[in-house]
Amino acid sequence: MKALIFDPFSGASGDMILGTLISLGADRNEVCEAIESTTDVSVSIEKVSKKGIAAVDVNIIVDRETHSRHYHEIVDVILDAKLPKPVEKDVLQVFEILAKAESKIHDKTLKELHFHEVGQKDAIADIVGSCTAIRNLGAEEIFCTPINVGGGLVETSHGTLPVPAPATLEILKEGGLFFYGNGKREMLTPTGAAILSHYAKPIENMPQGKAVSIGYGAGKANIDNPNVLRIMITEIEEPISTDRVEVLETNVDDVTGEVLGNLFDKLLKLGARDVVIIPATMKKGRPGSIIKVITRPEDSPKIAREIIRETGSLGIRVLSTKHRFVxxxxxxxxxxxxxxxxxxxxxxxxxxxxxxxxxxxxxxxxxxxxxxxxxxxxxxxxxxxxxxxxxxxxxx
Missing domain, CATH: 3.10.20.300 (mk0293 like domain)
Structure with a gap:
């Protein structure tokens, strides 16, 4: 399995994440085109040395900054950019993570919410670029080791706040990411936290595997330790094979046992991997059944059609699964x-x-x-x- 593993031993920010992904091999032309089609900035990418470690440094150059934006204004900016749909979806979800955290901390509705730092053009560029780069690399799984959030205090548009900043801590909580504090300054920004929270599963230690490639993205902090974010593509050996399936499900309450038995055989002949019919109690105490079918994604339409034809169900739920172990x-x-x-x-x-x-x-x-x-x-x-x-x- 091809896995992308973030190792934020020196924190993470939007530009650091973008730098690591480009260092790892993401198509910089595709990344720059996505950023520049979304917001009025230019992108500078160069190699630097951070305490002897070669890293990619990304700078978003803004000629004229805008005022703080409402959340809905940022959504409009993203939708107007006409990004590829998978990237657009990821970008919107990252901003939604940010918005929900800010909304909770400031006790504002999403409609009322103003973005300050993360509403600026450089933050939009970092998120659009990072989402584009991650899609470009095409990892099957993404993981993140414990994040160094730093320590002390940080100056924000809301004044001096403890590290991690309240919105950052809220994002870490909701994303379930592991973190620790080591340092006297902010090492993890809300933007960095939101990107990692959206994509990465938390892990305490590096999984067993073989490193295929390694990248480093440069931060802007001048500290004793290398201010870089490390990332790697790892081949994690899975002893058990996988395949891709979907689970189709519907509830019925007016179908006889004979019809269900006949349906069971038909679905298996059509290619269903497994069929289960579970007795259930429906509305008003009526006896009914839950029909669950495991099938290959390409067989789902014909199997769903057969369930509707045979039972009269008006809808079939598709329980999406990434893969199953077999x-x-x-x-x-x-x-x-x-x-x-x-x-x-x-x-x-x-x-x-x-x-x-x-x-x-x-x-x-x-x-x-x-x-x-x-x-x-x-x-x-x-x-x-x-x-x-x-x-x-x-x-x-």
Whole structure:
């Protein structure tokens, strides 16, 4: 799995995040075009040395700054930029994280909310550029180690505030990110916190894997330690395979058991990976059922159509899942001695990606036939087949 891991041992800000992503290989032309199409700035990107570490330094050059903006004004700026839809969605969600934190701290509605520092052109540029760069790198997962927020006090448009600033702390709380304080100045800005909160899952330690590439983004602080943000692309080895699925779900309360049984078989023939029908109590105490189907995303439309045709449901919920973990499965045949006779029986073998056997199960229909042929109880046939199978595989 290709994972993007932020390591903010010296804090994070919007320009530091943008610098690390460009250092890591994000297309700087695409990033600059996105920024300059959104707001009236120019972008300067250069290499600098921070305490001996080569890092990318991004400067957003603003000719004329605007006054503070209302939240809805920033939303309009983003929508007017006509960014690619996935990037636009991410940018709006980052600003929503900022807005909700500021709204709570200042006890203002989103409609009343003014952005000061994060409403300026350079902050908009940092967020648009970072969201564009992350999409450009195409990581499957994004993680963040504990963030150094610094310490002491910071000067803001609202006066002198403790570090982390109240809005920053609120974002950390809502995002569930791990953090600690080490230093005498602000090391994590609200913009940096919002970007990391939107994208990254918190981790306490680096996961086991192989570093593919590493980047450093320069901060502006002049401190004893290197003021850089480190980021890396890591190949994290997953012992279990994955595939992509969707879960379709609907509630019905006027469908007979015969219809549901027929639907069950039809959906499996159409390619459903699994079908579950759960008894439920509906409105006004009526008995009903919850139909849940696991399917490949490309099969969802035809399966949803069949559910509607057969049950009369007016809508099918799609429970989006990024992926599921699956064992590699194969069916093979084993010879088993039962009452002095040797029979063949099929078994299902589940393995991880390294070939390690995780589970063995006897094929029901074959075991049923052996039970009928020998007169031995079905559960004993299953036990013997699986026991023989494990013994045979462990000897290999």
């Amino acid at each position: 064992a590699n499965r194969k069916i093979t045949t084993i010879e088993v001695d039962i009452c002095g006779q040797v029979f063949e029986c099929r078994i299902k073998v589940a393995e991880d990606k390294n070939g390690e056997i995780m589970h063995i199960s006897a094929e029901y229909e074959d075991c049923k036939k052996l039970s009928q042929a020998t007169g031995m109880p079905l559960k004993e046939i299953i036990r013997r087949v699986e026991e023989t199978s494990w013994d045979a595989h462990l000897k290999k």
